[in-house]
Amino acid sequence: xxNDRAGDIAEKLRQQAAAMDAGEKLPSVRTLSRxxxxxxxxxTAAITVLAEAGIVRPxxxxxxxxxxxxxxxxxxxxxxxxRDEPDYAWQSSTLGxxxxxxxxxxxxxxxxxxxxxxxxxxYLAPELQPFDELRTIGARCAxxxxxxxxxxxxxxxxxxxxxxxxxxxxxxEVLVMPGGQQSLAFAMRTLADPGSTLITESPxxxxxxxxxxxxxxxxxxxxxxxEGIIPSQFADALERTxxxxxxxxxxxxxxxxAVLSPERREQVLALAKMHGAFIIEDDWARNxxxxxxxxxxxxTQEPDGHVVTIATLSKPAAPxxxxxAIAARGxxxxxxxxxxxxxxxxxxxxxxxxxxxxxxxxxWPRHLGRLRAGLLERxxxxxxxxxxxxxxxxxxxxxxxxxxxxxxxxEGADSTALAAAANAAGVMIGDGRQYFVDEPPAPFIRLSYxxxxxxxxxxxxxxxxxxxxxxASTGR
Ligand SMILES: Cc1ncc(COP(=O)(O)O)c(C=O)c1O
Numbered sequence: 001x002x003n004d005r006a007g008d009i010a011e012k013l014r015q016q017a018a019a020m021d022a023g024e025k026l027p028s029v030r031t032l033s034r035x036x037x038x039x040x041x042x043x044t045a046a047i048t049v050l051a052e053a054g055i056v057r058p059x060x061x062x063x064x065x066x067x068x069x070x071x072x073x074x075x076x077x078x079x080x081x082x083r084d085e086p087d088y089a090w091q092s093s094t095l096g097x098x099x100x101x102x103x104x105x106x107x108x109x110x111x112x113x114x115x116x117x118x119x120x121x122x123y124l125a126p127e128l129q130p131f132d133e134l135r136t137i138g139a140r141c142a143x144x145x146x147x148x149x150x151x152x153x154x155x156x157x158x159x160x161x162x163x164x165x166x167x168x169x170x171x172x173e174v175l176v177m178p179g180g181q182q183s184l185a186f187a188m189r190t191l192a193d194p195g196s197t198l199i200t201e202s203p204x205x206x207x208x209x210x211x212x213x214x215x216x217x218x219x220x221x222x223x224x225x226x227e228g229i230i231p232s233q234f235a236d237a238l239e240r241t242x243x244x245x246x247x248x249x250x251x252x253x254x255x256x257x258a259v260l261s262p263e264r265r266e267q268v269l270a271l272a273k274m275h276g277a278f279i280i281e282d283d284w285a286r287n288x289x290x291x292x293x294x295x296x297x298x299x300t301q302e303p304d305g306h307v308v309t310i311a312t313l314s315k316p317a318a319p320x321x322x323x324x325a326i327a328a329r330g331x332x333x334x335x336x337x338x339x340x341x342x343x344x345x346x347x348x349x350x351x352x353x354x355x356x357x358x359x360x361x362x363x364w365p366r367h368l369g370r371l372r373a374g375l376l377e378r379x380x381x382x383x384x385x386x387x388x389x390x391x392x393x394x395x396x397x398x399x400x401x402x403x404x405x406x407x408x409x410x411e412g413a414d415s416t417a418l419a420a421a422a423n424a425a426g427v428m429i430g431d432g433r434q435y436f437v438d439e440p441p442a443p444f445i446r447l448s449y450x451x452x453x454x455x456x457x458x459x460x461x462x463x464x465x466x467x468x469x470x471x472a473s474t475g476r
Contacts, residue, residue: 006045009036013046017055017066026056026064054087060094100213104206104434112428117460120428121451122254122403123319128374128450130317130367133358141353151176151349153341155325159356166286166359167309168300169327175337178347179322180284180312185211187280187308188245190339191332192217197243201229203406203435203444205254205282208247217245221437224253226397228260231267238275245278250298252285255435255446256406257399259295269298272306278332281309285402287316287368290376293400305330313355315403316371323347323355375403378449382457386447389465392472396444403450406432409443413471418445421467427460 009032017026027035032043047064050056057067067087111121118125141147154160155176164171177183184207188198194216200208202221212219220241222233229248237243248268250260260268272279281298299309305328312324328336346352358364382405383398392410399405409415409432419431432444445464449457 005038006042006049009038009042010046010049012036013050014053014055017050020066022066022068024066026066028063057087058090060090062093099216100210104213105210112423115426116423117427117456117463118451119447119449119457119460119464120430122448123314123451124316124371124403125451125453127453128371130358130363133361133363133367134318134321134354137357137361138354141350141357144353147350147353149349151346151352153346154337155347156349156352156356159323159352159359160325162356162359163311163325164327167283167311167325167327168297169309169329173327173329173333175326175328175333175340176347176352177310177324177326178344179314179319179324180282180310181207181211182322183310183312183324183326184208184247184280184282185214186340186343187310187326187328187336188212188215188217188247190336191278191280191308192245196245197241198245198247199234199237199241199243199277200247200437201249201253202437203253203255203432203440204247204437205249206434208282209437212247219437224256224258226256226258228253228258228264229268231264231271234268235271238271238277242275244276245280246272247280247282248298249282249284251281251283251295252288252399252402254284254402255404255430255432255444257397257402257404259400260298265298265301269302269306272302273304277306279307281307283309283311284315286311288371288375288403289401290372290379291400299327303329305332308332308336313358316368317355317358321351321355323351375450378452378454378457379405381454382447382449382461385458385461386465389462390468393468403448404430405447405449407445407447409445409468410472411442413443413468415440415443415445418464418468418471421471422464425463425467427463429460429464 029040029043033040047056047058051058054067056064058064112118159176160171160174164174167174188211192198192215196217197220198212198217199220199222201224209219220237220243222237223230228250250265252259279298283297297309299307308326308328310324310326313321326336383395386393386395386407394408396406396408415432419429422429430446432446433440435446452460
C-alpha cells in the first residue's frame with residue numbers, strides 16, 4: 001500500500017462525505033475497495049485519516065458514518081485540520097458492557113475530606129497505626145540493598161514464613177500479595193472461569209462483590225445472620241447454582257461483626273466437600289480481636305484444600321503498606337502461585353522488608369495490645385452513644401473483633417438518604433444498602449469506630465441521630 005494512494009482516496013472520500021448528511025452511512029469497505037480499485041487495507045487507512053480529522057466516525061461492527069459537523073472539522077474541513085475535543089464515542093461500542101457496576105465501585109472506599117468525621121472508613125486512625133515503628137523500620141529497610149532488588153514472585157522466604165505461622169499454613173503454601181483486595185480479585189479470577197457463579201454471604205463486603213464482577217462471575221447471595229452464613233440456604237444455593245467458589249468472612253464479618261459458629265463451620269465445610277467447592281476465607285480481622293478470643297481459621301479446620309485463606313496487614317498496621325498473603329493447598333495453591341507472575345513480578349521488595357521487620361519485631365505484639373485497647377474503647381463509646389442517642393435503632397451484634405457496627409434503622413427509614421445527609425453534614429457513614437448484593441431486606445447503616453477518636457465518634461453519632469430524627473419527623 002502506498003501512503004499517497006490512501007491519501008488520494010481519503011481526499012475523494014472527504015468530498016463524498018461532504019455531500020452527505022451527518023449520520024449517513026458510508027459504503028462498506030468492500031464496496032469502496034471495488035469502487036476505488038484499492039485493497040481493503042488502503043481503504044481502511046483512508047478512513048482512518050478521515051476519522052482522525054473528525055470527518056467520519058467508524059463504529060465497530062456497524063460501519064462508518066459521516067460525523068456531525070463542527071466549526072473545527074467535519075465534512076467540509078481540510079484533512080489536516082485538528083479537532084478541539086477527542087472523540088471517544090467509538091470506545092463505548094468496542095468495550096461493550098462494563099463488568100464492574102460503577103455505582104457500587106464509586107461508593108466503595110470513599111474517604112470523604114479531612115474535615116469529615118470518618119465513621120465509614122475501614123482502616124485505622126493515624127494514632128492507632130504503628131506509625132513511629134513503621135517510620136523507623138522503613139528508614140532502616142530503605143538503606144538495605146535487598147529492598148531495591150527484585151523479590152521472588154512468591155515473596156521473601158522469611159515473610160512467607162511469618163505469614164505461614166500466622167495463617168497456620170506451611171511456608172510453601174503461602175504467596176505474599178499486595179493486600180487483601182488484590183488477593184480476593186486474584187483468587188476469584190484464578191480459581192473460577194468467567195460466567196461461573198460465586199456464592200457470597202449477604203450482607204457482606206462490597207469489595208468482594210466488585211472483585212467478583214471484575215472476574216466476570218455471576219453472584220449468588222446467601223443470607224447470613226449473627227452466626228454467619230445460614231447452612232440450609234447455603235446448601236440450596238450450591239444445589240441450585242452449581243457454584244464452585246464461595247466467599248466468606250468466617251472470623252469476623254464486615255459489616256455485621258458476626259463470627260461463623262463452630263456448628264456452622266462443620267456444616268459449611270461438609271457442604272463445600274460434598275459439592276467440590278472452594279471457599280475463599282477473608283480473614284481480615286485476625287489481629288483485631290477485642291475480647292481476647294479468636295476463632296480458628298477455617299483453613300486450619302480442613303486438610304483437603306477446600307479453603308483458600310487471605311490475610312492483610314492493611315487493617316492491623318497501615319493501609320498504605322499494601323502487604324497481605326494468600327495460603328492455599330494442592331493444585332489450587334500451585335495454580336495461584338503459577339498465575340501470580342502474570343499480574344506483576346513481585347510485591348515491592350521494600351514494602352516486604354518493612355512488613356517482615358514489623359512482624360518480627362518486639363514492637364508488633366506491643367502494637368497489637370495498644371490497638372486492642374484503643375479499638376475496645378472506641379467500640380464501647382460508639383455502642384453507648386448509639387443506644388443513648390438513637391432510640392429505635394438496634395446494634396445487631398456487639399462485635400468481639402473488627403471495627404464495624406451494623407445498625408438496624410427503624411422500619412421505613414431511608415439509609416441512602418441518611419448517608420447522603422450525614423455526608424453533607426460532615427460525617428461519613430456506610431449506607432447499609434451497599435453491603436447487600438441485591439435489595440436490602442431492611443434499612444441498615446454501618447458505623448466504623450477505627451478511624452475516628454472517641455470525641456469524634458460521640459459527636460458524629462449525635463449528628464447522625466439528629467438527621468435520623470429529622471428524617472422521621474419530615475416523613476422522609
Ligand atoms: C472484609 C475486607 N476484606 C478485604 C479488604 C481489603 O483490604 P486491603 O486494604 O488489604 O486491600 C477490606 C477493606 O476494607 C475488607 O473490609
